Amino acid sequence: GENVEQHPSTLSVQEGDSAVIKCTYSDSASNYFPWYKQELGKRPQLIIDIRSNVGEKKDQRIAVTLNKTAKHFSLHITETQPEDSAVYFCAAGGSQGNLIFGKGTKLSVKP
Amino acid sequence: DAGVIQSPRHEVTEMGQEVTLRCKPISGHNSLFWYRQTMMRGLELLIYFNNNVPIDDSGMPEDRFSAKMPNASFSTLKIQPSEPRDSAVYFCASSFGGQLNSPLHFGNGTRLTVT
Numbered sequence: 618g619e620n621v622e623q624h625p626s627t628l629s630v631q632e633g634d635s636a637v638i639k640c641t642y643s644d645s646a647s648n649y650f651p652w653y654k655q656e657l658g659k660r661p662q663l664i665i666d667i668r669s670n671v672g673e674k675k676d677q678r679i680a681v682t683l684n685k686t687a688k689h690f691s692l693h694i695t696e697t698q699p700e701d702s703a704v705y706f707c708a709a710g711g712s713q714g715n716l717i718f719g720k721g722t723k724l725s726v727k728p
Numbered sequence: 729d730a731g732v733i734q735s736p737r738h739e740v741t742e743m744g745q746e747v748t749l750r751c752k753p754i755s756g757h758n759s760l761f762w763y764r765q766t767m768m769r770g771l772e773l774l775i776y777f778n779n780n781v782p783i784d785d786s787g788m789p790e791d792r793f794s795a796k797m798p799n800a801s802f803s804t805l806k807i808q809p810s811e812p813r814d815s816a817v818y819f820c821a822s823s824f825g826g827q828l829n830s831p832l833h834f835g836n837g838t839r840l841t842v843t
Contacts, residue, residue, distance in 0.1 A: 660819060660834035706771060718771040
């Protein structure tokens with residue numbers, strides 16, 4: 618089955634800097650890669666997703682890149698703000714119809 | 729839309745007691761998922777339903793856990809008997825067309841503490 622590894626587990630940046638979170642997956646048949654943001658004590662919410670027919674997708678300060686050959690995908694947040702502080706989860710899904718989540722990255726943005 | 733509604737928000741119970749968690753998915757969504765979140769194991773899929781039918785329950789830890797979806801607007805996750813290691817946040821989520829075709833919408837979760 619699918620296995621998703623996410624790094625780093627914690628990330629601390631200064632406000633205004635960029636943050637990058639990386640994930641690798643094992644099932645080459647996976648074709649859907651969403652990212653979820655979970656603020657403390659709240660529910661996970663989708664922030665961006667990418668499908669295997671594109672290599673990059675951007676939405677304002679957030680971008681996701683996908684390298685199917687290497688089986689990894691990344692989340693990039695530019696011009697970070699304190700409200701970006703949260704836990705971010707990557708996920709991969711495809712051949713089995715299931716979505717498998719990474720263990721999460723706790724991002725702290727220091728003002 | 730009120731979103732996915734879960735109850736209760738918090739549940740504290742003693743070991744050995746039965747626990748029932750409830751979920752109302754977003755109207756029109758035909759897929760429903762139960763997840764468990766802990767610090768050690770992250771977000772784990774327990775079971776999911778498509779059109780009220782259980783599709784994959786391979787994530788259910790053991791026979792103490794059971795889930796039902798009697799109709800399109802209601803699902804329960806039951807733990808009987810509960811154990812301290814069941815303490816976690818349990819999320820229900822719904823989507824239209826499964827996990828891969830549309831975003832998952834999570835409820836606010838039920839924080840379960842078993843003493």
